[in-house]
Amino acid sequence: MPNRSPAGRAGRPRSAAADAAILAATREALVELGWSKLTLGDVATRAGVAKTTLYRRWAGKNELVVDAVAELFDELRLPDRGCLAADIEGVVLQFAAILDRPEARSGLMAVVAESTRDPALRERIRCSIVARQKRLVLEGRARAQARGELPPEPDPEQAARAVDLIFDVVAGAVVHRTLVSAEPADEEWVRGLTRVLLQGLASRTGPDGGPA
């Protein structure tokens, strides 16, 4: 999602291959150098394009990394595993797999940090990264209500609040586990998360992972 051409349609079109090469080079540089040591000149060299070409398409490091990281989340899907608990576990494990990649780890948190002082950047993150994740929560909840696993919510405002809350809890928990606690969000941990989510803390933690 780089800057569009000024207006007209005449003249030499921008190379789509350059876009892909630049984004791939950005992810590669994120893996090798991390956020703070990543320079746009280095990315341009890796991508085999001139630095000026890069600046014509992206306003700066923030926007470039957002787009490079956003592509990692394209593969997120909502599987139908038959019941809500299994659906949650499936999505969370996909999300954890993406956060396991070093380019996502260093890139995502860095742009979120920058977005605290840049509303436009925050909106860009919301549209290209967060919105797709949240849609999965919305669909999963609707599917669970159709199955009768969750009570229906007639008030649309209450429903929106509930989706927002669930989204922040699930995504926040996985991110915190992966990046702050720095421990793997593996199947056992995801089972525990799902149990808390569905039954609350009061439920006994059976050693088999099943319900109390």
Place this chain on the structure above:
Amino acid sequence: MPNRSPAGRAGRPRSAAADAAILAATREALVELGWSKLTLGDVATRAGVAKTTLYRRWAGKNELVVDAVAELFDELRLPDRGCLAADIEGVVLQFAAILDRPEARSGLMAVVAESTRDPALRERIRCSIVARQKRLVLEGRARAQARGELPPEPDPEQAARAVDLIFDVVAGAVVHRTLVSAEPADEEWVRGLTRVLLQGLASRTGPDGGPA
């Protein structure tokens, strides 16, 4: 927690006032400039010390900001409000108040992002920031078990896993709500979080905020 003097105890001691001034100047610069535009030269000028003095005490920007942000979390306390739900709400609201400050918003996520490529930095964050937060979960859980609000857990390994999980869920949810969704973690939201945490998603969401 800056670098200690080489070894000896003779000679001019380091100014404790300089430490405090530098950390305060770092927070001030975080508010005004954010993480990426914060420079150590600027911090030194604000603190009224020479740039070389700053470099003698901290290895770099990362370590400095960790220490500056860590002081913000010193005020976290576990209030005794009589029941688990109220205790959770009290702590979460304190945590949310800290994350509402701009120096915490931009500083915390930035150092977490950098820590993904720097194990020593991650350990520094864990000791000076995360450990204090997690202790509150540990104490709150023990208190709730003593009250009979939570079932006791005889296996210490299971108990540790449970505390880790709760911590990641609560802290992650608040951070995600505040920094990614960029909406306030106010009393209403915290009530919803507490209800999910204690009773799970299946519970009806009463409009009065009380239990189903």
Place this chain on the structure above:
DNA sequence: CGCTTTCGCTACGAGTCGTAGCGTAATGGC
């Protein structure tokens, strides 16, 4: 074929980095 836009390249001033060197100030040991 001409018009338009992109592309690669080079060069530039500005700013930051982290370090070194120097003279001075503040301690503790004798």
Place this chain on the structure above:
DNA sequence: GCCATTACGCTACGACTCGTAGCGAAAGCG
């Protein structure tokens, strides 16, 4: 009180990155 030791403020330095400008060449569209 004197001296060794350490911290401090200041200046200066080479190296690096930034973002932009200017140029000639290349690639499409009508």
